[in-house]
Amino acid sequence: xxxxxxxxxxxxxxxxxxxxxxxxxxxxxxxxxxYTELGMYSVMWSEHCSYKNSIALLxxxxxxxxxxxxxxxxxxxxxxxxxxxxxxxFKIESHNHPxxxxxxxxxxxGVGGILRDVFTMGARPIAACDSLRFGDPSQPRVRYxxxxxxxGIGHYGNCFGVxxxxxxxxxxxxxxxxxxxxxxxxxxxxxxxxxxxxxxGKGNPVMIVGSSTxxxxxxxxxxxxxELSEDSESKRPSVQVGDPFTEKLxxxxxxxxxxxxxxxGIQDMGAAGITCSATEMSARGEAGMRIDLDRVPVxxxxxxxxxIMLSESQERMLVVVRKGCEDRVREIFKKWDLHxxxxxxxxxxxxxxxxxxxxxxxxxxxxxxxLGGGAPxxxxxxxxxTYLDVTGAFHPSSIPVPRDTTYILRLLxxxxxxxxxxxxxxxYDTSVRTNTVQGPGGDAAxxxxxxxxxxxxxxxxxxxxxxxLNPRKGTMIAVAEAARxxxxxxxxxxxxxxxxxxxxxxxxxxxxxxxEAVRGMGEACRALGTPVTGGNVSFxxxxxxxxxxxxxxxxxxGLIEDIDLITTSFFTSPGDSVFLLGQTREDIGGSExxxxxxxxxxxxxxxxxxxxxxxVQSAVREMIRExxxxxxxxxxxxxxxxxxxxxxxxxxxxxxxxLRVPVPxxxxxxxxxxxxxxxxxxxxxxxxxxxxxIAAKHNVDILKxxxxxxxxxxxxxxxxxxxxxxxxxxxKALERLLVRA
Amino acid sequence: MAPVRxxxxxxxxxxxxxxxxxxxxxxxxxxxxxLWHRDTTLRGVDVVILPGGFSYGDYLRCGAIARFSPIMKxxxxxxxxxxxxxxxxxxxxxxxxxxxLPGSLLRNASLRFVCRMVHIRTERAGTAFTRLLAQGxxxxxxxxxxxxxxxxxxxxxxxLEAKGQVLFRYSTLDGQVTPGANPNxxxxxxxxxxxxxxxxxxxxxxxxxxxxxxxxxxxxxxxxRSVLEAVxxxxxxxxxxx
Numbered sequence: 001x002x003x004x005x006x007x008x009x010x011x012x013x014x015x016x017x018x019x020x021x022x023x024x025x026x027x028x029x030x031x032x033x034x035y036t037e038l039g040m041y042s043v044m045w046s047e048h049c050s051y052k053n054s055i056a057l058l059x060x061x062x063x064x065x066x067x068x069x070x071x072x073x074x075x076x077x078x079x080x081x082x083x084x085x086x087x088x089x090f091k092i093e094s095h096n097h098p099x100x101x102x103x104x105x106x107x108x109x110g111v112g113g114i115l116r117d118v119f120t121m122g123a124r125p126i127a128a129c130d131s132l133r134f135g136d137p138s139q140p141r142v143r144y145x146x147x148x149x150x151x152g153i154g155h156y157g158n159c160f161g162v163x164x165x166x167x168x169x170x171x172x173x174x175x176x177x178x179x180x181x182x183x184x185x186x187x188x189x190x191x192x193x194x195x196x197x198x199x200x201g202k203g204n205p206v207m208i209v210g211s212s213t214x215x216x217x218x219x220x221x222x223x224x225x226x227e228l229s230e231d232s233e234s235k236r237p238s239v240q241v242g243d244p245f246t247e248k249l250x251x252x253x254x255x256x257x258x259x260x261x262x263x264x265g266i267q268d269m270g271a272a273g274i275t276c277s278a279t280e281m282s283a284r285g286e287a288g289m290r291i292d293l294d295r296v297p298v299x300x301x302x303x304x305x306x307x308i309m310l311s312e313s314q315e316r317m318l319v320v321v322r323k324g325c326e327d328r329v330r331e332i333f334k335k336w337d338l339h340x341x342x343x344x345x346x347x348x349x350x351x352x353x354x355x356x357x358x359x360x361x362x363x364x365x366x367x368x369x370x371l372g373g374g375a376p377x378x379x380x381x382x383x384x385x386t387y388l389d390v391t392g393a394f395h396p397s398s399i400p401v402p403r404d405t406t407y408i409l410r411l412l413x414x415x416x417x418x419x420x421x422x423x424x425x426x427x428y429d430t431s432v433r434t435n436t437v438q439g440p441g442g443d444a445a446x447x448x449x450x451x452x453x454x455x456x457x458x459x460x461x462x463x464x465x466x467x468x469l470n471p472r473k474g475t476m477i478a479v480a481e482a483a484r485x486x487x488x489x490x491x492x493x494x495x496x497x498x499x500x501x502x503x504x505x506x507x508x509x510x511x512x513x514x515x516e517a518v519r520g521m522g523e524a525c526r527a528l529g530t531p532v533t534g535g536n537v538s539f540x541x542x543x544x545x546x547x548x549x550x551x552x553x554x555x556x557x558g559l560i561e562d563i564d565l566i567t568t569s570f571f572t573s574p575g576d577s578v579f580l581l582g583q584t585r586e587d588i589g590g591s592e593x594x595x596x597x598x599x600x601x602x603x604x605x606x607x608x609x610x611x612x613x614x615x616v617q618s619a620v621r622e623m624i625r626e627x628x629x630x631x632x633x634x635x636x637x638x639x640x641x642x643x644x645x646x647x648x649x650x651x652x653x654x655x656x657x658x659l660r661v662p663v664p665x666x667x668x669x670x671x672x673x674x675x676x677x678x679x680x681x682x683x684x685x686x687x688x689x690x691x692x693x694i695a696a697k698h699n700v701d702i703l704k705x706x707x708x709x710x711x712x713x714x715x716x717x718x719x720x721x722x723x724x725x726x727x728x729x730x731x732k733a734l735e736r737l738l739v740r741a
Numbered sequence: 742m743a744p745v746r747x748x749x750x751x752x753x754x755x756x757x758x759x760x761x762x763x764x765x766x767x768x769x770x771x772x773x774x775x776l777w778h779r780d781t782t783l784r785g786v787d788v789v790i791l792p793g794g795f796s797y798g799d800y801l802r803c804g805a806i807a808r809f810s811p812i813m814k815x816x817x818x819x820x821x822x823x824x825x826x827x828x829x830x831x832x833x834x835x836x837x838x839x840x841x842l843p844g845s846l847l848r849n850a851s852l853r854f855v856c857r858m859v860h861i862r863t864e865r866a867g868t869a870f871t872r873l874l875a876q877g878x879x880x881x882x883x884x885x886x887x888x889x890x891x892x893x894x895x896x897x898x899x900x901l902e903a904k905g906q907v908l909f910r911y912s913t914l915d916g917q918v919t920p921g922a923n924p925n926x927x928x929x930x931x932x933x934x935x936x937x938x939x940x941x942x943x944x945x946x947x948x949x950x951x952x953x954x955x956x957x958x959x960x961x962x963x964x965x966r967s968v969l970e971a972v973x974x975x976x977x978x979x980x981x982x983x
Contacts, residue, residue, distance in 0.1 A: 154854050158885070159795040161756025245754050245798030337753060427854045429885040431950045431957075432793075434760045448955060450763065563955060 004035035004306065015042035016225065021376060028368045036305045036354065036361040040369065043272040043310055044279060047225040047539050050375035053505040054537040057518045061532040062525050067494055068533060069194075073371070074284075076117040076197050076267060077185075078533020080495050082559050084452055085191045089123035092131070092184035092460070092499040092555040094538035097224050098239040099181040101232055103148025107181050108156040108242040112314055114185040115160060116268035119251050120317060122195040122258040123187030126433060127447050128157050130167035130183050131460040131499070131553045132424075135176030137416050137737050142171075145179050146424075146738055153183070154427040159244035160251070163436050164428035165445035166458050168553075169734075171416045172465065172595075177543025178228050182499040182536075184555045186458055188449065195258045197267040197277075199320045199346050200285035204264050206344040207326070208274070209333055210250045210316040212297040216240045217273075217312025224271070227504055227542040246315040249336040254317060256332045262325040264346075269316040275309045275369075277318035278352050282366035283373050289366065291344035293356040305356035320346055382515050383508035391469050394602035396588050401666050405718040408597060409641050412672065413726055414733035415596045418638045420650075423735040441650055443485040443569045443634055446560065455566060457491035457558035463637065464549030466605035469590045471513045474605045475520035475552050477676055480613045481636060482556035483528050487617045488632040488679060490565035490624045491558025493528060498535035498554055503547025505539045513550040514539075521552060527610045528617075530556065567624050569633035570651030574709035576630055577685050578647075578657055582616045582678035583701045584640060586665040592637045593672035607675035616677045619698040626694065628687040635678035641671040641719060643680055644705075648713050649727040656723050659706035659715045667718060682708055745972045746772040748786030750816065750832075752807050753778065757793035757829065757949065764949040765790070769965050778810045787972045788825040789816050791832025793885070793947060803846065803888050804834035813839055825869060825968055826941045830886055833933075833943030841941045842934055843901065844893035849886070850926025856885040858957065859924055861932045861946055862912035865905045868935060869971035870942045873963050879916050880909075880960035882951035884924050889945040891927035891934070901934060909933040909944060 005011060012022040015038060025033050025041050033041065043049060051058065063072035069079040069087055077091035095110025107130075115125050130153050135142045146169075157164045162185070199206070217240035257263055265285065267277040274291070282289045293308045303311075319340075321329050326342060333340035347353070352369075354362035368374030402408050412418055425440035437455060438446035444459035461482040467474030483493040498521065503510040525532055535555075541548040560566055571578070588594050589603020623629045635643040640661070648657055663670055683691055688704065695702035714720050747765045751758045758775065766773040774784055778796075783789065796807035807813065813835070820826045820841050828836040836842040849855055863871055863878045874880075893901070901907055909932040911923045923930045925945070933944030948961025 151853065158854055158856075158887075159754070159756075159798070161794060243798070245795055245800070248756065248795075249753055426857050429854070429856045431856065431883045431885060431947070432756060432760065434763060434950050434952070434956055437955055437957075450767075 007032055007035055007038050012038060015039065016046060017042050021045055028374060029364060034361055036309055037364055039306045039310050040275045040362060043275055044369040045375050049272050049276060050371050051537055052376045053378050053380050053539065055371060056377055056379055057515055061518065061522045063532050066529060066531050068531055072532055072534040076120050078495065078497055079194065080533060080557060082454065087189050087191050087194065088186060088456065088557060089118045089121045089189055090184065090186040090497055090555065090557055091117050091534055092182055092497045092553060093536040094499050094501060095181045095183065096178060096501065096538055096541055097228060099149055100178055100228055102239040103145045104152035105239055105241050107149040107152035109240045109314055110181055110183040111153055111156040112242045112244065112247050113270045114183045115162065115247065118185040118187035119254055120195065120266050120268040121189060122193045122255065123189035124255060125162045125185050125187045126435060127186040127445060127458060128162045128164045128184065129458060129460050129555065130164060132167065132169045133175040133180035133464065133551060134171050136173050137171050143738055149181055150424045150427055156242055156244045158429040160248050161432050163430050163432050165430055165436055165439050165447065166460060167440065168460055169421045169424055172549060174549045177545060178541045178548050180501045180541065180548065180551055182553050184460060184497065186456065193258055195263055195266050197281055198265040198285040199281040199287045199289055201264055201346055202348045204323050204346045205321050205326050205342045206289055206291065206346060207319045207321055207329060207340050208296055208316060208343050209319055209340045210338055211243065211246055211313055212299040212339060213308055213311045214299040214313045215303065215307055215311060218307055218310045225540060227540045229544065240312050240314050242314050249338055250315050250317065253333050253336040253338055257329050260328065262322055262329050264320040264322055266317055266319045269318060271312060273309065273311045274318065279366045279369040281318065281320065282352055283370045288347035288349045288351045289344055290347050290353045293354060295341055295343045297339045297341055305354065305361040309354065380505050380511040381508040382512040384512050385509035391602045392604065394589065399588065399598055401668050405667060405671055406721050408672065409645065409719055409721065410729060411597055412593060412638045412642055413645055414729040415592060416734060416737060417592055418642055419733035420731045421734060422731055423738060437566055438489060438568065443488040444558065446489050446566055448563055453562045455560040455563050457486040457489045457560055459485035460553055460555045461485065462551050462553040464551040465595065465601060466590050467517060467552060468549040469603060470605035471516035471550055472520035473608055475517040476524040476610060477605060477608050478552060478554045479521055479524035479528065480676060481634065482554040483530060484617060484634045484679065486556050486558030487620055488567065488569060488634050489560065490567045491560045493530045493556055493558045495533045496525060496530050496554050496556050497533050498552055500535065500537045501541050501548060501551040501553065502539055503542045510547055517550055517552045524610060527614060565624055567629055567632050569647065570631055571647045571655050571657060571682050571708045572630045572651065574655060575685065576682040576708040577688050578659060578705045578708060579681050579691055580678060580703045580705050581619060581681060581695060581700050584670060584678065585673065585675035586669045587673045587675045588669050591639065591672060591674045593639065593668060613677040615698045615700050616679055619695050619700045620679050620681065622694050623681065623691060626690060628683050628690045629681050630684065631682045633680045635680060637674065639672040639674050641715060644715065645713055645726050647680055648723050649730055654723045654727050655708060656710035656712045657706055657708050658710060661703065661705050661716065663716065744772045745969050746774065746786045747788045747790055748774050748776045748783055749790045749792055750776045750812055751778060752796035752810065754796045754798050755792050755794035761790050761792045761949045764952045764965060768952040768962065769969065771969060776812055778812050780812050781815060783815050783819055788827065788968055789819060791828040791835050793830030793832060796831055796835065803831060804838035807835045808839035817841065820941050823940050825972065827870065827968065828943035829947055829949065830945055833945055834888065836941060836943040842936055842943050843897050844891055844934065846888050847890040847892050848888050849890050854887040855924050856883060857924065859884050859946055860912050860914050860922065861909040862916050862918060864907050864910055868908060868939055870935065870964055870967050871908055872967045872970060877916055879912060879914060880963065881958045882946045882948055882961045884946045886945055889925040891931040893928065898928060904937055906935045906937060907931055908935050908942065
């Protein structure tokens, strides 16, 4: 076996620890760390595991209350009570850097990791979502990344057997070298069967279960905590390889041992592998752990202690088993052809003690490694970026109003950020488990819960362009839109998870974006009554050209109390009345129209008022509860004209509409502006009065815009286009763009 | 008379096993049991369902390993004795691999996984699996597969057609068999085939995902109800129970 390198301050620096952090380790241990210990601190104190630059701000978010069963950060995923003794576990996480260098496996293991976070709590995954951002799709490298990521997500989720039901696919040059791949999973658990990620009870055996351990993914967490550069390609070995088949077996075996009450605590092994599970579980339980690495099943010869402790091999879990139940655990895992091997036991000394080859290779306080314990916490400097002066100076008068509105609608409906994402989501199994009421392509996905009258609504949202132009307001809009989306399906928004994708936090202008975004999220979540159940921070999303748009992706969970209330976004019946709720402002700032048609990213984020938002959402919820709506669809990218077009063409039977709306200001702002808090609804004509009444009660602007019917979309004298043409542009644009050579 | 009992085979990697169970037990109201891949008994079932999924990971060729499992020995024996066997998606692939059905399923022509609602036209009514359907009747249900491109040699194909073993073809909603309606490049838009004896049937679309209005279609129930009726109307001695 190779001898460990000598531990020096230089080596610590190479592993990503600052001099200050290295001194702190010396202080904690009262001696020079071993090589294995140094590696353990380096991964646990990396940004990815420690949240050292974000945690101070994240603590300002509303992280409890409502239906939350655990406070954010306490367990592997958030947990929300939904009645009938059931709870929903859900979380979103990034896998950006692995996907940038190895799109297929990077994305696949992102899905695998988030699924494990959910079923390690005892919850069976019932839905997955994916929020994706890429650069300019006319570039071959970008198309390669898109195709790889989409097929990687499909490969893992399809084989595992979870429907991938919602998500986003957004293109902008800022993501050129650093795509964002955020995966979300949602699971259901009976409240008595929730497993915890805690080690306790001196003498309880510690078992490693699932796959064997190899050299893959060593230092993945550290790789995730630096900017991508020319030599990132050489980090390809840091990317793990996923095996969804083994994960499916691990799911069944894990749920079985939890169901039988054999488990004291369990945590999946993702970033930082055994190191992370052992230290975090021990610290949570205020216990210690003794681990003998000679017992860990390995798939390669001569692995050092350092390598075993830092390996990020996939499809593994660390389980603290109730003493005396070891044999039953082994038996269950054997049935599923998986390892379950005792590698140590829980102690009460608060230390994680690791031995290898008969020698102690690590002996350090568990608490000293972890977030909330000894891991460093920094407050970074914020500085308002100067670009905001430039973008903020934008005036719409510099943009000519196009004469042919129908032509602009054609351009927008086939723009990559607006056109149907069918090309991507048809590669995902969306209907396995036979619960998908609304799959991708609606405002939010709807999953019924068998054996009850309930359904869940799930949406992910973030317009990074808005956040770039106004970090605080842009993030508030992301929360509000996610809530609006689930409201449109008939749900009450319950809680959010978030994935915060930003650049390098050591740059004050980046940290300003981050801090403002977190403040905006807190404000919006408090106002909407949707606490934050947890999430993930991904910094260092930069390539040599600069940082990505600040992209705080919001994953929203909503509850539909009765499946009869489920509402779809498309027009259903000729003769129905069409209404617009909310007020359209003269505002083209930050719009897809401005970016796609005029090539300008400027202005403020669109008009937004949180109180107005709450009123519009309350009105729509009441209309749905009173069962007077036939459809509800929120107005977002592309504005009013695109939203009306979507109402016409996204149903099983496309249908036209004839609409008339007042033109109080420039036409492009009216048809394509993206001012927020607007929802298009349709109803039977005899229910018109009910809609007027409910809108008035909530003090919401309401406009009767016209009638459903015919085979054209017509708006005033400005837009006239056949539904078939619209549908062809909308559904085929992305495939035309991505599949060509 | 005892209720008809469906046995749903569970391979490691099956992921539509619970869906098939739910469809049969909770929607159809028949009896259903899971059959573990290492089992060597079919527990007296009347119909065997090989569900969808990725048996043993399908890292080799879909269904190539599953055919060697202990339970498949019993399924083959059961089928040879005239028992009803239905393979859905991965189950269809396993039936072809194990020689219970002719042909094989290649990668989709697009080389991509495809999941969407499709329409399939009933090519032959009156079989055990289509007895409640009319000739030409179009059903709607999802497909979800990467390897569903049905292929066989010309003479086998001619035999299948001549003997009426093609039960379903991908079509448009109004029953036109067109290239555009074919999601995977299957020869002659073939979506499902039956053996010559009429007791083994495989199809790529998922009837178990089309059993309730709330999830978009109830057409799949017609296939399950057909086989249910076929069992109840058949003389009890037709297949020897274990």
